[in-house]
Amino acid sequence: MTSAGATNKLEIKRNDIVGRYGVAACDLEPGELILTETAFAYGPKIDSPPVCLGCYAYIDCSNLCSTCGWPVCDVDCEVVPAHKDAECGVFANAKVKFTPVENTYEPCLQYECITPLRVLLATERDKDRWENQVKCMETHTEERKRKEIWNFNTVNIVNFLRGPCKLSRFDEDLIHQVCSILDINSFEARTQSGNMIRCVYPNVAVLSHNCVSNITHSIYTDGWGTPEDYRVYLRAALPLKKGDELFAGYTYSMWPTIVRREYLREGKYFECNCQRCTDPTELGTHMSTLKCTKNLCDNGVILSTNPLDAKAEWKCTHCPNTLKGSTIRKVFKTIQEEIDQVESMPQDSMSIEARESLYRKYRSILHPRNAYFTVLRISLAQMYGKIEGYTMDVLPDVLYERKVELCQQILENINILEPGWSRLRGITMYELHAPIIMLARNLYNNDVIDKSELRAKLMEAIELLRESSQILILEPENSSEGMIGQAAMQAYQQLSANLDDLVENA
Numbered sequence: 001m002t003s004a005g006a007t008n009k010l011e012i013k014r015n016d017i018v019g020r021y022g023v024a025a026c027d028l029e030p031g032e033l034i035l036t037e038t039a040f041a042y043g044p045k046i047d048s049p050p051v052c053l054g055c056y057a058y059i060d061c062s063n064l065c066s067t068c069g070w071p072v073c074d075v076d077c078e079v080v081p082a083h084k085d086a087e088c089g090v091f092a093n094a095k096v097k098f099t100p101v102e103n104t105y106e107p108c109l110q111y112e113c114i115t116p117l118r119v120l121l122a123t124e125r126d127k128d129r130w131e132n133q134v135k136c137m138e139t140h141t142e143e144r145k146r147k148e149i150w151n152f153n154t155v156n157i158v159n160f161l162r163g164p165c166k167l168s169r170f171d172e173d174l175i176h177q178v179c180s181i182l183d184i185n186s187f188e189a190r191t192q193s194g195n196m197i198r199c200v201y202p203n204v205a206v207l208s209h210n211c212v213s214n215i216t217h218s219i220y221t222d223g224w225g226t227p228e229d230y231r232v233y234l235r236a237a238l239p240l241k242k243g244d245e246l247f248a249g250y251t252y253s254m255w256p257t258i259v260r261r262e263y264l265r266e267g268k269y270f271e272c273n274c275q276r277c278t279d280p281t282e283l284g285t286h287m288s289t290l291k292c293t294k295n296l297c298d299n300g301v302i303l304s305t306n307p308l309d310a311k312a313e314w315k316c317t318h319c320p321n322t323l324k325g326s327t328i329r330k331v332f333k334t335i336q337e338e339i340d341q342v343e344s345m346p347q348d349s350m351s352i353e354a355r356e357s358l359y360r361k362y363r364s365i366l367h368p369r370n371a372y373f374t375v376l377r378i379s380l381a382q383m384y385g386k387i388e389g390y391t392m393d394v395l396p397d398v399l400y401e402r403k404v405e406l407c408q409q410i411l412e413n414i415n416i417l418e419p420g421w422s423r424l425r426g427i428t429m430y431e432l433h434a435p436i437i438m439l440a441r442n443l444y445n446n447d448v449i450d451k452s453e454l455r456a457k458l459m460e461a462i463e464l465l466r467e468s469s470q471i472l473i474l475e476p477e478n479s480s481e482g483m484i485g486q487a488a489m490q491a492y493q494q495l496s497a498n499l500d501d502l503v504e505n506a
């Protein structure tokens with residue numbers, strides 16, 4: 001298979017269960033580029049609030065494009081090709097103006113048509129790619145016809161584009177097909193404004209899902225809205241052999257099984273039966289596990305009797321206590337809502353305390369390695385050392401120790417759930433190196449460790465920086481991960497060059 005920028009390292013196969021899927025066409029090293037491609041089209045996500053149609057930043061909608069009358073930041077964003085050469089001309093010709101909205105933070109119905117419209121226009125502009133790569137993408141049309149989304153799209157996208165937008169040249173089936181292609185196959189990309197958009201990559205989207213993926217993808221953003229913007233790079237995360245199936249992760253890997261499977265069933269129309277989903281302990285990570293809270297129970301844990309059935313009972317390993325699958329789902333929903341609330345707070349000392357307080361609150365019911373603790377650990381590990389009042393230079397030893405513990409616990413789960421060169425591994429290793437150095441210095445200054453132990457600790461930090469920079473240096477230079485990669489590389493070089501002096505003069 002070839003396409004502009006693609007390589008010959010991906011072979012596309014087909015079976016009756018998943019349809020098309022991808023395998024390695026040759027042996028691959030971790031970090032090795034498998035393929036790169038531009039997006040066929042990209043634009044706002046479903047349920048997007050009104051964002052600038054040039055750069056996707058949140059806006060108050062007071063500035064409108066002088067050609068079409070839809071929201072943009074300023075004249076620079078008006079002329080971004082992704083907007084100017086797409087919906088701008090359609091809306092201007094049809095005199096379809098943006099209707100002001102009361103709350104600019106709420107999802108805006110008028111925006112639902114933007115990305116489907118961009119894809120429709122791309123079917124005409126890039127006919128070959130549409131015919132050869134995009135038209136054949138999975139749509140799950142029959143299942144979707146039975147769902148609410150079908151009527152929603154008929155009213156808000158099909159009728160709107162064919163009616164007021166005067167685009168009757170696109171027939172109803174094609175518009176529905178495009179909406180389905182977007183829902184089943186889109187990848188999310190972070191724009192320079194920090195907001196997420198969705199992009200269609202026909203080759204990368206061939207990969208099947210597995211809850212333990214073996215590839216990584218990075219999306220490069222220059223922000224100018226050209227076809228090169230949002231180019232994707234697909235890489236191997238692990239050493240892979242020719243013929244090995246390549247698996248993407250369609251869900252957040254740190255969600256528990258019941259939540260991942262629900263997302264895949266509702267949004268991607270399949271039941272995931274991977275090894276991780278089948279195992280009640282999630283490959284020994286205990287991401288779904290709860291503690292038994294029965295008074296007389298001695299250290300029992302609650303596990304699903306059949307993780308492939310959301311309605312199956314959950315049972316204690318040590319006592320007769322049982323719970324319904326629906327009860328567990330409700331517990332997870334409540335915890336997720338509380339975490340979402342904390343995550344919407346400004347990142348300051350209060351939000352650190354709010355996370356620690358959630359951590360304490362759920363200690364009696366969740367297994368120490370449960371997914372929601374991992375989610376809290378990931379943000380806490382990145383906040384200790386950065387947030388005002390908690391910067392590295394002022395943290396007491398006990399909080400260096402807390403940061404080390406958080407990072408090590410995250411890495412234990414990453415080793416199993418995101419093996420190889422994952423971004424989260426790179427970031428966590430970077431976060432871990434600093435408290436190790438600070439603690440080692442303090443321990444040495446207080447005569448708790450000697451020079452050889454100090455050297456060993458510094459070498460541990462150097463190794464973390466080496467691995468972190470190796471992973472993150474592959475990320476786009478202007479992304480937060482890419483910047484951490486550059487900082488890790490610099491710190492690695494400096495620390496390696498000065499190790500002897502640092503130990504001698506400590």
Ligand SMILES: C[S@@+](CC[C@H](N)C(=O)[O-])C[C@H]1O[C@@H](n2cnc3c(N)ncnc32)[C@H](O)[C@@H]1O
Nearest residue numbers: 018019020137138184185205206208209268270
């Ligand atoms: C992004 S597409 C992947 C490419 C698709 N197989 C094709 O033929 O175009 C996602 C769809 O592939 C199928 N799929 C992906 N991973 C799967 C899995 N682990 N088990 C079953 N079906 C899967 C589902 O139909 C899903 O909606």
